[in-house]
Amino acid sequence: MLPRSIGNLSSVQMFEAVGCNLKGKVPSEIRNMRKLFSLMVGHNNFTGIASTTLSSVKNLQHLSLVANRISGPFPIVLCELPNLSILRLSHNQMWGNIPSCLGDITTLRKVYLDSNNFTASIPSSIWNLKDILELKLSSNFFNGSLSLEIGNLKAVILLDLSSNQISGNIPSALGGLQRLIQLSLSHNRIEGSIPDTFGELISLEALDLSYNKMSGVIPKSLEALKQLDSFNVSFNRLHGEIPSGGPFVNLTFQSFMSNEGLCGLGSAIVFLLMRHRGKTVNAEDEWLPEVAPQRIFCYELQRATQDFDGNNLLGSGSFGSVYKGTLTDGTVVAVKVFNVQLEAPVIHCDLKPSNVLLDNNMVGHLTDFGIAKLLTKEESVAHTTTFATIGYIAPEYGLEGLISKRFDVYSYGIMLLETSTKKKPNDEMFTGDLNFRSCAHNLLPDELDQIINVDLLTLDEENLSQKLQSVSSIMELAMNCTTNIPVERMNMIDVVAALKRIKQKLSSCN
Structure with a gap:
């Protein structure tokens, strides 16, 4: 356990004890460390914070309790730290809702509350943190829809709300966050279409909207995102043509899996299907209705090849790779996945x-x-x-x-x-x-x-x-x-x- 005598270190400004197998609660005597501005005690076995522990440490700017065993509701005492800039409470066992007072700490720049058991909706006061740079609330049980006020986060560069129960549509106001580099809304219950305003996210490098219930088309405006190199809209209900310009030239089929209505000619999106039915078809009869090839959706080919598993790889060439697959009717097929860019x-x-x-x-x-x-x-x-x-x-x-x-x-x-x-x-x-x-x-x-x-x-x-x-x-x-x-x-x-x-x-x- 962390000894209570730690309170005697009144002149210490930084205290770090990461991965030291510490347990129990963070002792209340830390309140005597009035000059402390950085407390990092992550990757231990702490079970909580004494209610009066941090109330007097007004200079505290960086608090990290990542990967402990802290349970219970969000510590309200943290709202009393007027200079708090970095808050890391990831990978704990906290539950309940996030208090609205967290949005009153205007000095916050980085907030990590991911991998806990927080519930209810994200408090609207969070969207008032106009100077926040990184906000990670993933892997919780947040519900409700996203507020239009999310557009207030003009300085944010990382926004991760994935693996929650968020529903409703994506506010078009998100397109105004032009400093945003990483955005993940995956594994939620989001519906509606991808806002056309996403084409204004000029700094965006990674966008993950996979595993939702989104419909509509992929906006062509996204071709303007020159920095985008990671894109995933798999397992949605999107349709229409996949944009072919800008970052889409280099994207592979993994970015678009299980969207039955999507089609396109982007890299690794064109599939050439070759089948063997055990009988010979004359060339002049090949296009008769009774032998014309059936239309097969991309997701069927993914399933037939077990998501193009390496064990089904038959060979590779300069244009792409050929995989063996078995359709639901038992037909064995060979599927060629082209990996050439559109200028090929x-x-x-x-x-x-x-x-x-x-x-x-x-x-x-x-x-x-x-x-x-x-x-x-x-x-x-x-x-x-x-x-x-x-x-x-x-x-x-x-x-x-x-x-x-x-x-x-x-x-x-x-x-x-x-x-x-x-x-x-x-x-x-x-x-x-x-x-x-x-x-x-x-x-x-x-x-x-x-x-x-x-x-x-x-x-x-x-x-x-x-x-x-x-x-x-x-x-x-x-x-x-x-x-x-x-x-x-x-x-x-x-x-x-x-x-x-x-x-x-x-x-x-x-």
């Missing part, structure tokens, strides 16, 4: 309307990357013998099996023509030397009415001439995407910019 280009190789899905906002999402090819940084062109859909294939593919970024541009141009004309590239009207492109080219611009999709316009429609001009511009754009020589085709960045200009011009007419 992805050539879809089968761009067509049936591979574009529209969401509720009529935003298109590209799907079915089953025959996609990856180009290395050194490659601009590659050879392939993979079967693609007739009518959407660029000429160089059919002649030499060449693919490049311009390959998908050609297919996109054909899609533009199909949308504008409501005709398919394999329509029976296209025979001999007359193909989809040449037919449209011969009719543009003066005879547009002979080929235009009648569902797009009606003759008595307001601003008919302007809308006809917009459709004509789109078809001209398609012509520039589908030239026979790849280098003469527009690049996709310019295509998107041209479409935006057409859209803006059409909007000004309405």
Whole structure:
């Protein structure tokens, strides 16, 4: 036990006895150490603090009782220390609620109350500590929702509220904590979406929102977080496309596990599934409905491979690793997990309307990357013998099996023509030397009415001439995407910019 004679050390300013197997209570005689500003007695077996122990030690700035056996409620006597700056009570057995008076100690800079048994909601007075730098309340039983006043912690750099029972939505005010470096809200009951304001957390290096009930999409604004290198939203209910820029380039599948609605092309998010059913399928029959590959969610592949356990690793290569897995129906599969970064280009190789899905906002999402090819940084062109859909294939593919970024541009141009004309590239009207492109080219611009999709316009429609001009511009754009020589085709960045200009011009007419 710590002897009571310690009170005779009236001139001592720092006292440290860490890991000394001390037990009993911290003796009340410490109150005589009036010059004491640092008391560190962590990793012992103390069971409590005598009620009058610290009431007279007004100069105390640093108190650490980490990893002891202190039980009972929060020591109210600590609220009487006007100069307390660092408070460490982690890994004890304290229970009850946190008194609101703790928020009155405006000198606090670091507070660690994690790994106790505290209950009730976090007192709103805590959010008044506008100068606090580190606040760790994890691994307790705090409940209730987060107050909007959390936005008052303008100086905080570490905020850990994980492993509690916090519910409700994340306040958008959290996005105003621009000095925040680490934020963890994992293992709670938080609902709602990730605030778009999180894109303003410019100093953020680590964000953990895993194991909650969050829905919605991952805000694209998070691409602006240049310092972010640790990100986890696993085991939520998120959906939509995973952002592809900024820090998301280097994130792996572990960051997004068990969100059934998420999709994307980030590092290690593209899965190539190869299965063996014990029978041979002819190439020409491969895409018939009865043998078409079923869609499998990422979480199913995680479960099939036991979260890509190393024991299921079949091999690794320059683009990624292949794992053995077993689906719930007993089918044995091999799953390739690509670990290349997004500047390694992805050539879809089968761009067509049936591979574009529209969401509720009529935003298109590209799907079915089953025959996609990856180009290395050194490659601009590659050879392939993979079967693609007739009518959407660029000429160089059919002649030499060449693919490049311009390959998908050609297919996109054909899609533009199909949308504008409501005709398919394999329509029976296209025979001999007359193909989809040449037919449209011969009719543009003066005879547009002979080929235009009648569902797009009606003759008595307001601003008919302007809308006809917009459709004509789109078809001209398609012509520039589908030239026979790849280098003469527009690049996709310019295509998107041209479409935006057409859209803006059409909007000004309405």
